[in-house]
Amino acid sequence: MSETSFIEEEVVTKNKTPMTHGAGSRDTTGTTLAGFRPAEDLIPSKVGTQTAEDMIIPGVEDVVEESLGGHKPHGSDPVSDQTMILNMGPQHPSTHGVLRLVIEVDGETIVSLAPDIGYLHTGIEKTCEAKFYQQVVPLTDRIDYLCPMTNNTAYALAVEKLLQLEIPERAQYLRVLFNELTRIQSHLVWLGTHAMDIGALTVFLYCFREREELMRIFEAVSGQRMMTSYVRVGGVSLEPPIDLFKTIRSFLKTFPSKIEEYEGLLQNNPIWISRLKGVGYISAADAIALGVTGPPLRASGVDFDVRRDMPYSGYEKFKFNVPVSNDGDVWARYILRMQEMRESVSICLQALDGLPEGRITADAPKIILPDREQMKTQMESLIHHFKIVTEGFQVPAGEVTSSVEAPHGMMNYYVVSDGTAKPYRVHMRNADYSNLQALETMCKGKLIADVVAIIGSIDIVLGAIDR
């Protein structure tokens, strides 16, 4: 094929992309441009039939070895026969933290890709084993630092399951309310950074404007903007201030129009469409095999949401839709998260409308710190306070898993107790860790620039991956 016909073909595909929609318009420019890899490798149906071995994400050494070992894709031209190793990160602005990728490229096409993680490993799981059960709560904030309330809830649910504690309905509603506000907050950070990676800086500023309002709400309720530690074992830590619900309501009232504002900036933007549509495809079968959860799984057509299918914290009392798409590409994930924000607004409103009166903590004086007022007037409360602070509370032996739907996907806490006041083992399963494993399957055969779009679309936080 001559040089000119290549360019013509390229122009035709580029022009076509914004106008055609759906599965037929998958962008395979990456392959045809380089002309190195047969295009049938990238047909979604073929990608879906990969064996387990093909799907395993390689290590950094594998990628380097493969390239040095004279990987010969085709032909006899000595220059084009060689693949190149490209290092991305850990200080790369669009890798959302300290993710390092080692990429083998053939021209500009991705041949293989290996993530190198652990730069943010702080040994939180080990630290948990040396703390009392209630002291673990602030550590959980720091795992997925974009959704502290969700982390707190997952941990609290696990310990409450071990203790077999009944949580009052008001506390459950408050948990749902703040979990959904956290989801909106996390999705705003995702949208802002994702759009910024692709070159739309304005959206970032718009998103952070709304996020600031949410941060103020979190500060009002917990005293902290980010590391809230608001949800505790046995309930929530504080009764929200009197006018806070009014503030939340006014935020929820204006927020849907703000979502439309973001969509006005992005939805019909030809650059946004051509960068997102058909990029980063993963089939439902591959997504399940690779442990993908959350919005990327639902964007591939698997209708599973922990909130609806295995309800926790009273989610069964709320009515909401779970958006699902069959396209499986970056665009589908974008559409899906925008819908999720709208659903979250509706759940928050239901939580505010239905918020019952009553206690915000379980009736368990040996586990929950007493009121300051009671402590100063009742001997019994003072003793409980002293005991909880100095020696913690014992938790019956056993092992439990709690599972919540975090903004990034399914978040599980596995807590093992040996009957003492300190957890024997705490393990966090975060969606980010397994979603990262699907990165290679999504990126193969695409261009380097697409990697940035795909990382944005799986929405990872390195704090949750490295722990």
Added chain:
Amino acid sequence: MDPIANPATPEAAFGVEAVKLALADHAASNAAINALEPFMTDAKWDRGELTLTVAPETIVDASNAAKAAGYNFFEDLTAVDWYPTEPRFQVSYSLLSHTFKQRLRVVARVAEGESIASITGVWPAANFYEREVFDLFGVNFTGHPRLTRIMMPDNWNGHPLRKDYPVEGYR
């Protein structure tokens, strides 16, 4: 009754026969129990969670059986160090069924120096999780495509999540 000394909930059941009896009309759990029957050495039903213990050499067969029984999604793999009890490591696999909407924990006990087969052939998602357990506990997974450290630096000494590894590290 003191809940600390007697941790089990009233509906808890321990041992294969007791669990079978307790869950006679629980379809999702029965599917798992029947599928894993040939590999099971122990079973537990506690706090609404089913834990099945299998012999470590049968883990790949057990995983395939669980997958065939509807537990299609691999969620999590981690270990618990029960030092100084032997066998020391409890490797916990967490599986989820999208159809039953039910979770299953498969557990295998591995002694120090022993290894357990990798299940990356059944679920490629296990790749990072096995590397993590290898890195932080020193449990060896045979058949893993490249079992290297994932969190700690490559030249690190020891396995931090072991119970005989001090919380603040060696000085």
